[in-house]
Amino acid sequence: MYANEFDATxxxxxxxxxxxxxxELNSDQHTRFNALQRNLNPITHKILSEQIQQMINDGLVNxxxxxxxxxxxxxxxxxxxxxxxxxxxxxxxxxxxxxxxxELKQTLCE
Numbered sequence: 001m002y003a004n005e006f007d008a009t010x011x012x013x014x015x016x017x018x019x020x021x022x023x024e025l026n027s028d029q030h031t032r033f034n035a036l037q038r039n040l041n042p043i044t045h046k047i048l049s050e051q052i053q054q055m056i057n058d059g060l061v062n063x064x065x066x067x068x069x070x071x072x073x074x075x076x077x078x079x080x081x082x083x084x085x086x087x088x089x090x091x092x093x094x095x096x097x098x099x100x101x102x103e104l105k106q107t108l109c110e
Contacts, residue, residue: 009087012058012060012084013084013087013088015051017040017043017047017048017051018051018054018055019088019108020040020108021036021040021048021051021052021055021061022060022077022081022084022085022088023085023088023108023109024036024039024040025061025075025076025077025081026077026082026085029076030064030074030075030076031074031075031076032072032073032074032075033048033049033052033073033075036048036052036075052075055081059078059080059081060077060078060080060081060084061075061076061077061078061081062075062076062077062078063075064076088109089109092107092108092109093109096109
């Protein structure tokens with residue numbers, strides 16, 4: 001249960017990694033776990049697994065198991081997940097326009 005629509009949206013994207021995971025999956029339509037972990041360094045295997053599972057449960061990410069050996073699983077954004085990209089882009093744009101660049105360790109959207 002959410003307090004309101006703002007709370008619902010923020011709970012879906014809260015945390016250190018979810019927005020970065022959204023951007024990674026948006027930039028590559030079919031991403032494997034190891035590629036995500038490599039691109040999101042220094043995220044741990046445990047944290048990435050937990051965050052992806054939460055995003056799957058929230059309907060933001062699809063998990064596609066190819067039932068092959070060696071194991072082949074890919075992740076991609078659902079339509080609901082894709083619909084969050086303009087929202088986080090707007091937040092990024094505001095940050096770029098209003099926060100001194102020297103205060104940012106990195107930028108996600110340019």
